[in-house]
Amino acid sequence: MREVAxxxxxxxxxxxxWYKSLRDIFTESAxxxxxxxxxxxxDSMYVGCMSSGLFVGQEHLSxxxxxxxxxxxxxxARIESACASGGLALRIGFLDVASGASDIVLVGGVEKMTDxxxxxxxxxxxxxxxxxxxxxxxxTFPGLYAMMAQAHMHKYGTTREQLAQVAxxxxxxxxxxxxxxxxxxxxxxxxxxxxxxADPLRILDCSPITDGAAAVILCPMDIAKKICKKPLxxxxxxxxxxxxxxxxxxxxITEIRSTKVAAEKAYKMADKKPEDIDLxxxxxxxxxxxxxxxxxxxxxxxGKGGKATEGGLTALDGKIPVNTSGGLKSKxxxxxxxxxxxxxxxxxxxRGEANDRQVKNAKVGLTQNMGGSGGSSVVHIMEVV
Amino acid sequence: MREVAxxxxxxxxxxxxWYKSLRDIFTESAxxxxxxxxxxxxDSMYVGCMSSGLFVGQEHLSxxxxxxxxxxxxxxARIESACASGGLALRIGFLDVASGASDIVLVGGVEKMTDxxxxxxxxxxxxxxxxxxxxxxxxTFPGLYAMMAQAHMHKYGTTREQLAQVAxxxxxxxxxxxxxxxxxxxxxxxxxxxxxxADPLRILDCSPITDGAAAVILCPMDIAKKICKKPLxxxxxxxxxxxxxxxxxxxxITEIRSTKVAAEKAYKMADKKPEDIDLxxxxxxxxxxxxxxxxxxxxxxxGKGGKATEGGLTALDGKIPVNTSGGLKSKxxxxxxxxxxxxxxxxxxxRGEANDRQVKNAKVGLTQNMGGSGGSSVVHIMEVV
Numbered sequence: 001m002r003e004v005a006x007x008x009x010x011x012x013x014x015x016x017x018w019y020k021s022l023r024d025i026f027t028e029s030a031x032x033x034x035x036x037x038x039x040x041x042x043d044s045m046y047v048g049c050m051s052s053g054l055f056v057g058q059e060h061l062s063x064x065x066x067x068x069x070x071x072x073x074x075x076x077a078r079i080e081s082a083c084a085s086g087g088l089a090l091r092i093g094f095l096d097v098a099s100g101a102s103d104i105v106l107v108g109g110v111e112k113m114t115d116x117x118x119x120x121x122x123x124x125x126x127x128x129x130x131x132x133x134x135x136x137x138x139x140t141f142p143g144l145y146a147m148m149a150q151a152h153m154h155k156y157g158t159t160r161e162q163l164a165q166v167a168x169x170x171x172x173x174x175x176x177x178x179x180x181x182x183x184x185x186x187x188x189x190x191x192x193x194x195x196x197x198a199d200p201l202r203i204l205d206c207s208p209i210t211d212g213a214a215a216v217i218l219c220p221m222d223i224a225k226k227i228c229k230k231p232l233x234x235x236x237x238x239x240x241x242x243x244x245x246x247x248x249x250x251x252x253i254t255e256i257r258s259t260k261v262a263a264e265k266a267y268k269m270a271d272k273k274p275e276d277i278d279l280x281x282x283x284x285x286x287x288x289x290x291x292x293x294x295x296x297x298x299x300x301x302x303g304k305g306g307k308a309t310e311g312g313l314t315a316l317d318g319k320i321p322v323n324t325s326g327g328l329k330s331k332x333x334x335x336x337x338x339x340x341x342x343x344x345x346x347x348x349x350x351r352g353e354a355n356d357r358q359v360k361n362a363k364v365g366l367t368q369n370m371g372g373s374g375g376s377s378v379v380h381i382m383e384v385v
Numbered sequence: 386m387r388e389v390a391x392x393x394x395x396x397x398x399x400x401x402x403w404y405k406s407l408r409d410i411f412t413e414s415a416x417x418x419x420x421x422x423x424x425x426x427x428d429s430m431y432v433g434c435m436s437s438g439l440f441v442g443q444e445h446l447s448x449x450x451x452x453x454x455x456x457x458x459x460x461x462a463r464i465e466s467a468c469a470s471g472g473l474a475l476r477i478g479f480l481d482v483a484s485g486a487s488d489i490v491l492v493g494g495v496e497k498m499t500d501x502x503x504x505x506x507x508x509x510x511x512x513x514x515x516x517x518x519x520x521x522x523x524x525t526f527p528g529l530y531a532m533m534a535q536a537h538m539h540k541y542g543t544t545r546e547q548l549a550q551v552a553x554x555x556x557x558x559x560x561x562x563x564x565x566x567x568x569x570x571x572x573x574x575x576x577x578x579x580x581x582x583a584d585p586l587r588i589l590d591c592s593p594i595t596d597g598a599a600a601v602i603l604c605p606m607d608i609a610k611k612i613c614k615k616p617l618x619x620x621x622x623x624x625x626x627x628x629x630x631x632x633x634x635x636x637x638i639t640e641i642r643s644t645k646v647a648a649e650k651a652y653k654m655a656d657k658k659p660e661d662i663d664l665x666x667x668x669x670x671x672x673x674x675x676x677x678x679x680x681x682x683x684x685x686x687x688g689k690g691g692k693a694t695e696g697g698l699t700a701l702d703g704k705i706p707v708n709t710s711g712g713l714k715s716k717x718x719x720x721x722x723x724x725x726x727x728x729x730x731x732x733x734x735x736r737g738e739a740n741d742r743q744v745k746n747a748k749v750g751l752t753q754n755m756g757g758s759g760g761s762s763v764v765h766i767m768e769v770v
Contacts, residue, residue, distance in 0.1 A: 053438040059512040060467035063760030066627040073646040075625035080463040082445035099484035127444040240460035242451040261458040375448030
């Protein structure tokens with residue numbers, strides 16, 4: 001397998017972009033990434049998108065987005081794994097370069113969620129869960145994550161305030177990210193007094209509905225060394241794993257097994273351990289998710305995620321800063337784009353381009369992106385070389 | 386890149402499978418492929434599916450299908466490129482094995498189209514076209530292909546009867562395929578007197594709406610040589626290309642440029658020419674499509690596709706038998722599964738397992754799968770070694 005570098009990143013301002021269509025927001029980000037990489041062509045492209053069919057009545061993004069980016073007839077594919085679509089697109093773009101089939105590869109993610117003609121965004125998102133056994137019974141994602149939160153609180157004594165601390169931290173970080181959808185800071189009191197969604201989760205425990213895109217450019221290390229004028233970032237680990245789609249089929253609903261397995265693979269490939277990671281972007285679709293995920297990644301012991309967050313382990317100045325971009329919570333969560341935006345943040349941090357939210361001496365970064373209630377996870381490790 | 390073999394194929398009976406859900410039909414085919422390969426595990430999986438979101442309200446097939454196949458926590462991805470989703474999934478599975486990342490890879494395709502809760506099958510299929518510039522103007526796929534047919538008839542003198550010959554040939558072949566949805570034979574008179582859909586295309590010029598799945602097992606050649614007890618089939622060429630999503634944006638609507646470019650790449654990689662191909666499975670979503678495709682593949686000169694079909698070039702006993710399985714026309718067209726079913730047919734032919742429809746001395750086969758009105762195409766070349 002060839003070694004693979006990330007030589008360009010691009011992301012636009014996220015939010016409710018009523019005046020831009022899916023093709024517009026994707027193309028903007030893709031052009032930013034191409035500019036950032038300084039390349040004059042791309043050889044193939046992969047786009048993560050969860051449900052452009054249900055959100056905007058458009059499938060066949062492989063053709064549409066290659067067309068609007070002006071790069072036909074290059075090979076192009078859309079990759080889907082619910083909210084892990086972006087991370088999985090990165091993995092497949094990585095395999096394309098690693099295999100030797102393509103040199104300069106664009107990997108993007110996109111979702112337009114605020115202008116839904118059919119059935120609404122909650123229905124579209126619910127299709128990441130098991131339709132036949134979960135959704136037809138009436139549950140949607142806030143309810144599924146609320147059950148995980150209740151179980152975590154019961155089993156490990158995680159508190160309502162510890163959940164809130166995730167939101168407080170991520171909005172604090174997001175306040176320094178000009179591309180974030182909700183850059184305002186929040187307090188623990190704001191979170192625990194906000195509108196109830198699914199007990200114990202309140203509106204400020206939930207990531208928002210967002211329009212947005214992000215893109216990166218990959219190439220083999222030997223080409224990157226010749227053309228890249230910025231600090232070189234290499235993908236050293238890639239792991240993807242699945243779990244049962246339905247939450248009720250799992251032995252322990254507080255453990256995100258797909259993340260645990262994907263991380264083990266990525267750590268092994270990169271020859272790294274959790275303690276070697278300088279910073280991470282993780283999938284905080286709900287506050288409880290970040291707590292379960294930092295446990296599954298091995299940053300803290302099982303059950304200690306809430307306490308560790310409260311203690312500042314994952315704060316911007318903590319031992320392992322998590323979601324320096326603001327995370328899904330503050331930056332926004334256009335589901336297919338999220339996994340790629342995580343990579344954009346890590347690359348900017350590793351290059352020392354993160355401005356006010358820069359982590360000192362960031363050399364090794366990790367991204368963790370997951371689908372549904374953890375039915376799929378993708379973990380990547382990136383290092384500046 | 387490692388050499389890649391296909392060591393197992395599986396497909397179930399296609400049709401209106403009201404009594405089986407998407408997960409059932411996929412799992413059936415996947416188990417058939419696993420049995421055929423004789424493997425006791427798989428390392429990763431890829432599933433082509435165009436729009437499970439719009440057809441059955443279920444995304445996140447990566448997790449769902451790994452779960453129901455009982456193979457979690459292996460890596461899994463769903464690949465989408467409209468009706469070329471299956472072919473593209475094969476290409477990405479091929480890259481996974483070629484890169485060295487995985488050894489035993491399952492590649493499947495699935496679509497359940499006859500039991501649609503939201504908006505109907507015509508709407509779901511229309512999302513493969515440009516929603517903003519084609520579909521909102523009222524056109525759907527029969528109309529787009531009818532325009533291609535009208536232009537082809539006008540420019541090259543292709544006749545109504547020549548179009549019908551495609552259906553007659555493919556239903557003849559399909560009558561010998563026990564898995565085909567519509568195995569009945571049809572005559573030229575049946576076709577040209579059937580119900581008008583979009584002038585000149587009548588109902589018997591159109592492929593049907595189908596529930597179905599298909600699956601194949603890939604592995605590196607060195608492993609295949611040790612474990613495969615059947616004639617060894619190797620993937621020697623793989624090409625993927627895109628074109629404008631909207632038909633009106635193309636210079637010549639009778640030419641399927643994405644197929645032409647994808648085929649050039651596959652021929653180059655396999656070091657083969659059109660005349661080296663012994664048989665092919667191509668994307669006859671409408672009769673005119675097969676005519677344009679055999680031209681784009683270089684089997685006949687531009688404009689001569691209709692005449693060549695009439696002359697028997699592509700018949701079962703012709704120089705290059707095309708769609709020996711019955712094609713999309715007779716076998717059915719569960720859109721995401723079609724590209725994989727094409728591969729199943731070629732592998733069976735190359736192994737000499739095609740019974741009454743066996744092509745003599747079949748050594749080199751080609752599959753061509755396309756999305757929309759040709760916005761994307763995938764071509765593979767397979768050889769028995």
